Amino acid sequence: MIDPEVLEEYEAKDGYKALKRIAEEKISQEQIIQDVLDSGIRGRGGGGFPTGMKWKFAFNSKNDEKYIICNADEGDPGAFMDRSLLEGDPHAVIEGMVIGGYAIGATGGVIYCRAEYPLAIKRLNIALEQARQKGYLGKNICGIEGFNLDIYVKEGAGAFVCGEETALMASIEGERGMPRKRPPFPAEAGLWRKPSNINNVETFANIPWIIHNGPQAYAKYGSEKSKGTKVFAITGKIKRGGLVEVPMGMTIEDIIFKLGGGIQDDKQFKAVQLGGPSGGCIPKHLIHTEVDYDQVNATGAIMGSGGMVVMDETTCMVDVARFFLDFTQKESCGKCTFCRIGTMRMLEILTRITEGKGKEGDIELLEELAYQIKDSSLCGLGQTAPNPVLTTIKYFRHEYEAHIRDKKCPALNCKQLLTYEVDPDKCTGCTVCAKKCPVQAIDGERKEVHFIRQDDCIKCGDCYSRCKFDAIKLS
Amino acid sequence: MRVQRIKIEGEITSQDQVDLSLIDPLLEKYKNKKGNIIPLLQGAQEEYGYIPREVFQKLANETGIKLSDMYGVATFYAQFRLNPVGKHIVKVCHGTACHVQNAGAITDALRETLNVEDGETTEDGLFTLESVACLGCCSLAPVMMIGSETYGKLKGSDAVKVIKEIRIKESN
Numbered sequence: 102m103i104d105p106e107v108l109e110e111y112e113a114k115d116g117y118k119a120l121k122r123i124a125e126e127k128i129s130q131e132q133i134i135q136d137v138l139d140s141g142i143r144g145r146g147g148g149g150f151p152t153g154m155k156w157k158f159a160f161n162s163k164n165d166e167k168y169i170i171c172n173a174d175e176g177d178p179g180a181f182m183d184r185s186l187l188e189g190d191p192h193a194v195i196e197g198m199v200i201g202g203y204a205i206g207a208t209g210g211v212i213y214c215r216a217e218y219p220l221a222i223k224r225l226n227i228a229l230e231q232a233r234q235k236g237y238l239g240k241n242i243c244g245i246e247g248f249n250l251d252i253y254v255k256e257g258a259g260a261f262v263c264g265e266e267t268a269l270m271a272s273i274e275g276e277r278g279m280p281r282k283r284p285p286f287p288a289e290a291g292l293w294r295k296p297s298n299i300n301n302v303e304t305f306a307n308i309p310w311i312i313h314n315g316p317q318a319y320a321k322y323g324s325e326k327s328k329g330t331k332v333f334a335i336t337g338k339i340k341r342g343g344l345v346e347v348p349m350g351m352t353i354e355d356i357i358f359k360l361g362g363g364i365q366d367d368k369q370f371k372a373v374q375l376g377g378p379s380g381g382c383i384p385k386h387l388i389h390t391e392v393d394y395d396q397v398n399a400t401g402a403i404m405g406s407g408g409m410v411v412m413d414e415t416t417c418m419v420d421v422a423r424f425f426l427d428f429t430q431k432e433s434c435g436k437c438t439f440c441r442i443g444t445m446r447m448l449e450i451l452t453r454i455t456e457g458k459g460k461e462g463d464i465e466l467l468e469e470l471a472y473q474i475k476d477s478s479l480c481g482l483g484q485t486a487p488n489p490v491l492t493t494i495k496y497f498r499h500e501y502e503a504h505i506r507d508k509k510c511p512a513l514n515c516k517q518l519l520t521y522e523v524d525p526d527k528c529t530g531c532t533v534c535a536k537k538c539p540v541q542a543i544d545g546e547r548k549e550v551h552f553i554r555q556d557d558c559i560k561c562g563d564c565y566s567r568c569k570f571d572a573i574k575l576s
Numbered sequence: 577m578r579v580q581r582i583k584i585e586g587e588i589t590s591q592d593q594v595d596l597s598l599i600d601p602l603l604e605k606y607k608n609k610k611g612n613i614i615p616l617l618q619g620a621q622e623e624y625g626y627i628p629r630e631v632f633q634k635l636a637n638e639t640g641i642k643l644s645d646m647y648g649v650a651t652f653y654a655q656f657r658l659n660p661v662g663k664h665i666v667k668v669c670h671g672t673a674c675h676v677q678n679a680g681a682i683t684d685a686l687r688e689t690l691n692v693e694d695g696e697t698t699e700d701g702l703f704t705l706e707s708v709a710c711l712g713c714c715s716l717a718p719v720m721m722i723g724s725e726t727y728g729k730l731k732g733s734d735a736v737k738v739i740k741e742i743r744i745k746e747s748n
Contacts, residue, residue, distance in 0.1 A: 181714060257653075275611035277648055334714060338676065410673055410676060
């Protein structure tokens, strides 16, 4: 543990040594890029594009003005890896950016951080000021003649789509964060139409270690095609939630049961959601999947930025799909018709199914829409938005069918599909449920067992959440 | 979709009578910088808690940025508010982790105690209820945040209790 507001503590842990070595040994830009390529590190934001390749493109793009950008707009609900890094070790991110800036020949740097992370922004600003004073930022950094770079923090304003690189750049320029057509790629025309390179927080934080310890040392960790380590945020129905950093290639089972301690209340594990709203659900029978970019992609989910939401037998997969679509539909910027309207139609169908109004053919319609949205959207948001629906249909089709045909929710989660009954052994006759029932569908005298008239019940679930004695049974 | 049609309510009301000189330093700082719309709006909101119509007007007049461009940006991002908010903003997290831990029940309970819908402000101007995507403290799910205070591992009744305590404090 280091104090993130004290530069010396970072320096004592080999901080800025990589940068100093570059200056002392006059390591060339090409060599740095080669080292990053050799380490095999791939974009930690979720895309998994080789970082060294990205740098090479930006390096090859000749211009007097170039930008290095850090994507700290961590928008995936259920993920907080970048937040911890920015709050706990801001200098690692800055050093990574300076090294990246040197490699591509950047003249300016921006960290685009969510305004929802005030502590991260505060600590970044402290760290940047310290770095300026020590000459890690500014003119002729560490004595490297002609290497001038300063970095500033730009606060985002709350839009998930700004995690997409071209939308993020539009947002830095002060516009609505709407994605732009590619090509031209940011490496040719990015921020202010100048060559730009953009990486995620975690990617940058890995760079100083790679340069300091050498690419081979880094490549020792991980699987054949995914090198190094990855931080995951394990949340949901897990005993010990939180952040874990594991070597690539560890199985999901080990992460959940060995590191996470298993499922809350010892219930049955059902699925794990990877990659947030762009990702998918990995079911129990694929729990031996190793977390590396290619293996996870093969299941239909994506590695994503590292959110891992664990679900148990009480989680309804149709409701999970509906939840993610609700999110992406709200966050769609509106530029592409299929994303804007298609996600809305998908959400309507999913809502209908969870309310017990699903129709035969709905599953096929969802699939048709899903593929059209994926094919016809400009940016990652639309291209991946249908993933949660497609993976839940693939692995939990029977749950969809139970909702549509039998009007039942196997996980006892969708209120409209449940039957509420009073358990006579537990009911104390306190009359709370009867008084609060909005349609007066509950009969019963004080201190006597109550009774719910099923014909009148509107299944609002109010009695269930109010009963202090667990006397309302669901079925 | 992120864009919502904004309601224009006739005349400028007394609510909108604000001290416009408060944003002078802000204008000074960002006036001729490129990409200044978002920092200008963020600064104005910091000053007033929301962005009043008159402030839009003044920003437009002084910077030469089109009013329509500014409204375009302000309605695109979730952070910007065009209406005054309550003294306490109650943010209920509806991120994935909170959703699977039944965050819906928290919002339902708060809607009932506060007697407002999501996004609305109570009549006494004390509370604004808001659903947010993720507060980034998923291991405490379900979570709500009031001011800078975070309340974790909640049940509906816990959330109601917190509101009651604030109400009592405010009435003293």
